[in-house]
Amino acid sequence: MKPPGRLPRSSLGSLILIATVIGCSAAAFAYTAGWLSPGRLTPDRMIAALTPPSGPPLGHRRNHAKGICFAGTFEANGNGVELSRAKVFAQGRYPVLGRFNLGTADPSAVDATVRVRGIGLQISAADGEEWRMALINPPVFAVATPDAFHDLLVAAGKKDPEAMKAFSHANPEFAAFAAWAKAAPWTASYAEEPYNSLNSFVFTNAKGDEHAVRWSLVPTAAPVPVAQADLEKLGPDFLEQDITARVQSAPQRWTMVTIVADPGDPTADPSRPWPENRRKVQVGTLVVERIEAERDGPCRDINFDPTVLPQGVRVSDDPFPAARSSVYRRSYDLRAAEARDYPRTEAAEP
Amino acid sequence: MTSAPHRFAPIQRLLHWLMAVCILVMLFVGVGMVSTVAPKYLPLIEIHKTLGLALLFLVLIRLALRLRFGAPPLPADLPPAVKLGARLSHLLLYGFMMIMPLLGLGMLWAAAYPVVLYGGIQVTALLPQSDGVHTLLWNAHVYLGLALFALVLLHLAAALFHALIRRDGVFATISPLPQRERMKPAE
Numbered sequence: 356m357k358p359p360g361r362l363p364r365s366s367l368g369s370l371i372l373i374a375t376v377i378g379c380s381a382a383a384f385a386y387t388a389g390w391l392s393p394g395r396l397t398p399d400r401m402i403a404a405l406t407p408p409s410g411p412p413l414g415h416r417r418n419h420a421k422g423i424c425f426a427g428t429f430e431a432n433g434n435g436v437e438l439s440r441a442k443v444f445a446q447g448r449y450p451v452l453g454r455f456n457l458g459t460a461d462p463s464a465v466d467a468t469v470r471v472r473g474i475g476l477q478i479s480a481a482d483g484e485e486w487r488m489a490l491i492n493p494p495v496f497a498v499a500t501p502d503a504f505h506d507l508l509v510a511a512g513k514k515d516p517e518a519m520k521a522f523s524h525a526n527p528e529f530a531a532f533a534a535w536a537k538a539a540p541w542t543a544s545y546a547e548e549p550y551n552s553l554n555s556f557v558f559t560n561a562k563g564d565e566h567a568v569r570w571s572l573v574p575t576a577a578p579v580p581v582a583q584a585d586l587e588k589l590g591p592d593f594l595e596q597d598i599t600a601r602v603q604s605a606p607q608r609w610t611m612v613t614i615v616a617d618p619g620d621p622t623a624d625p626s627r628p629w630p631e632n633r634r635k636v637q638v639g640t641l642v643v644e645r646i647e648a649e650r651d652g653p654c655r656d657i658n659f660d661p662t663v664l665p666q667g668v669r670v671s672d673d674p675f676p677a678a679r680s681s682v683y684r685r686s687y688d689l690r691a692a693e694a695r696d697y698p699r700t701e702a703a704e705p
Numbered sequence: 706m707t708s709a710p711h712r713f714a715p716i717q718r719l720l721h722w723l724m725a726v727c728i729l730v731m732l733f734v735g736v737g738m739v740s741t742v743a744p745k746y747l748p749l750i751e752i753h754k755t756l757g758l759a760l761l762f763l764v765l766i767r768l769a770l771r772l773r774f775g776a777p778p779l780p781a782d783l784p785p786a787v788k789l790g791a792r793l794s795h796l797l798l799y800g801f802m803m804i805m806p807l808l809g810l811g812m813l814w815a816a817a818y819p820v821v822l823y824g825g826i827q828v829t830a831l832l833p834q835s836d837g838v839h840t841l842l843w844n845a846h847v848y849l850g851l852a853l854f855a856l857v858l859l860h861l862a863a864a865l866f867h868a869l870i871r872r873d874g875v876f877a878t879i880s881p882l883p884q885r886e887r888m889k890p891a892e
Binding site for chain 1: 732733736737738739740741742743744745746747750816817818819825827834836837839840843854858861862865866869870
């Protein structure tokens, strides 16, 4: 045994070595955490770009902040089994929890001012396995990549009109969405809207065959075009009033249609539609049976993360579901921590 | 016991190094996954959940082995304050290894996220959805995770200090390498 207190001659070198090992480990950790990379697109940066100048919608989702809950049923007709072994495609009835919503970061937005309408769904199989999704009404997504979506948010947030021009020039795929936003007819009801996955996923059936797919919820209610100016006369919350009244009088239905890609169809880019003649399979019906306010409703604390998928469905090379999952999760963490800013009972509001 | 072991048992050493690698992976994956929106986010989350639960089982085995086999004594000439620090830091490391997976699982349960591991294994939720509980557990998981990384660095620095500077045989007690039989006082 060495006598205590006597350090070998090489101890200075050893100390430097130890300091280097610890320093490099800490630096690698900081790099991995993004602390040294302010340019990295993090969920926090995406949420900062979503946040309006007036501040974040405390207690609410950071996007699609205005919404109303519903409960219902997915009635599977069994046709989906050929495409995916997801349990909820076997003929039968499966409980659904969902949320109609508007594509805005303002939970008190006037309904007639928001172009994009959406639906969040959670379908549960008998064993509790969940499938969550969040679909919107435009036929194509606005941009090709999550980075371009961030650029879009930044450009749209600027007062300078040149910013959007420059963005459109740099992201020509935006034209198709812009044309839809400008020209597509508005309706006065969530029940008259189609809702599209836009993102591509991969279905795997019991034999192991794989198909790239997108899907849509096609409304049974016939869409009645209404001028945007006339919608403004209906009051700020007409969509919630309308869907509540409709569902009270009768359940509202959508047909779930799976669109199967041909080889070579663009799966990685939701701004590019697939040709109209692609195979379509009707796999069931969404029945919305009960509307509940979001404030104390069952959808309030559900994150409609599109990567919560059952066996038989997985993500494709489309980069959006992962990006959405990452950002939705951060949004959830934030709003859960701010619950007191969105009290569950109306009376508690100041 | 008449004679304390002069090294940890081989199974203890194996578990130590296996878990050391896994814990480092967990810490780096953890801070990496929450700072990206890239497609790798999804596999990173899956690795973090699967490996985290595996580590929970491993630490229970490790704890049982520690109680069964004990630990070699620290060198007699180590100052009492340093000995105390060593004991406390190891106690803390065990505490972190036990609580971090539980906090991670709990925060997912409290957010009503299905916990699905690699291979599609579903873990049944044992907590109801609650925004308050989620926030508490989320904060604890994040900040204790950062504290654990700091403790791991301290542990590493101390190990290197014993191995390179004091050369007092402490590192040999856990070294993964087969050991030349050290000279015994009687020989």
